[in-house]
Amino acid sequence: xxxxxxxxxxxxxxxxxxxxxxxxxxxxxxxxxxxxxxxxxxxxxxxxxxxxxxxxxxxxxxxxxxxxxxxxxxxxxxxxxxxxxxxxxxxxxxxxxxxxxxxxxxxxxxxxxxxxxxxxxxxxxxxxxxxxxxxxxxxxxxxxxxxxxxxxxxxxxxxxxxxxxxxxxxxxxxxxxxxxxxxxxxxxxxxxxxxxxxxxxxxxxxxxxxxxxxxxxxxxxxxxxxxxxxxxxxxxxxxxxxxxxxxxxxxx
Ligand SMILES: [Cu+2]
Numbered sequence: 001x002x003x004x005x006x007x008x009x010x011x012x013x014x015x016x017x018x019x020x021x022x023x024x025x026x027x028x029x030x031x032x033x034x035x036x037x038x039x040x041x042x043x044x045x046x047x048x049x050x051x052x053x054x055x056x057x058x059x060x061x062x063x064x065x066x067x068x069x070x071x072x073x074x075x076x077x078x079x080x081x082x083x084x085x086x087x088x089x090x091x092x093x094x095x096x097x098x099x100x101x102x103x104x105x106x107x108x109x110x111x112x113x114x115x116x117x118x119x120x121x122x123x124x125x126x127x128x129x130x131x132x133x134x135x136x137x138x139x140x141x142x143x144x145x146x147x148x149x150x151x152x153x154x155x156x157x158x159x160x161x162x163x164x165x166x167x168x169x170x171x172x173x174x175x176x177x178x179x180x181x182x183x184x185x186x187x188x189x190x191x192x193x194x195x196x197x198x199x200x201x202x203x204x205x206x207x208x209x210x211x212x213x214x215x216x217x218x219x220x221x222x223x224x225x226x227x228x229x230x231x232x233x234x235x236x237x238x239x240x241x242x243x244x245x246x247x248x249x250x251x252x
Contacts, residue, residue, distance in 0.1 A: 023180055023199040024114070025051050025221045026123030026242045027085075028107055033155050033246045035097050035131040042097070042129050046080070046107055047090035051184040051221055052198045056086025057112070064108040065093065068142045069101040100134035102155075104142055111232055120232045123223065123240035128154040141168055146241040148179075148222055151209065159217035159247040166208045167224040167241055173208030177224045181212055184219040184244075217249035 066075040151164040167177040181200040228237035
């Protein structure tokens with residue numbers, strides 16, 4: 001009997017782990033997404049986490065970390081400093097914006113082996129920081145193997161508004177792409193009414209375009225998932241085009 005019970009418990013745990021393992025997100029969260037004369041630098045936190053539930057995984061040094069602005073890419077990889085996020089290995093970087101521009105930060109992590117899903121995971125992760133009033137260039141793809149290109153300007157938005165984006169795979173729209181959406185539930189402020197609420201799911205239309213309404217202020221992560229057309233050590237590879245966007249609350 002005890003044997004049977006422990007089997008049932010083990011099974012339940014496996015199912016639970018499979019469902020929580022489902023919503024991994026590459027994370028790149030700036031401490032601010034608008035720079036001005038009083039705030040000229042941004043501090044970014046890079047991690048690999050379950051943003052709503054607050055579970056962390058270890059992020060090893062990313063393969064690439066860079067910023068695209070004013071038609072140019074720079075890769076300040078050596079500026080990454082190890083820190084902990086959700087009790088797991090993560091990185092932070094400080095970047096000083098020298099001139100106006102829309103700064104697209106991106107990270108390409110090393111492939112992460114996820115035994116629960118029998119697959120490798122690579123989340124190409126992006127976020128935007130607008131500096132000194134510039135607001136052009138946010139709709140320019142930066143040429144990642146897969147990425148979300150915003151159709152809604154990805155900064156200066158209010159919570160309650162929609163966010164719309166287009167999923168690209170190898171530079172081409174991805175019809176019917178599935179997008180997982182999670183709120184960065186920092187400090188566990190919100191509780192999910194059910195497990196389904198942890199990760200919201202939307203699909204893209206025939207042009208790879210998706211729309212989502214972000215109900216509360218804070219950081220929202222969008223992860224468009226696809227299977228790579230290659231394998232690593234005979235295992236499938238899940239690619240994610242991840243984009244983090246901040247929705248702001250109204251001020252009195
Ligand atoms: Cu995980």
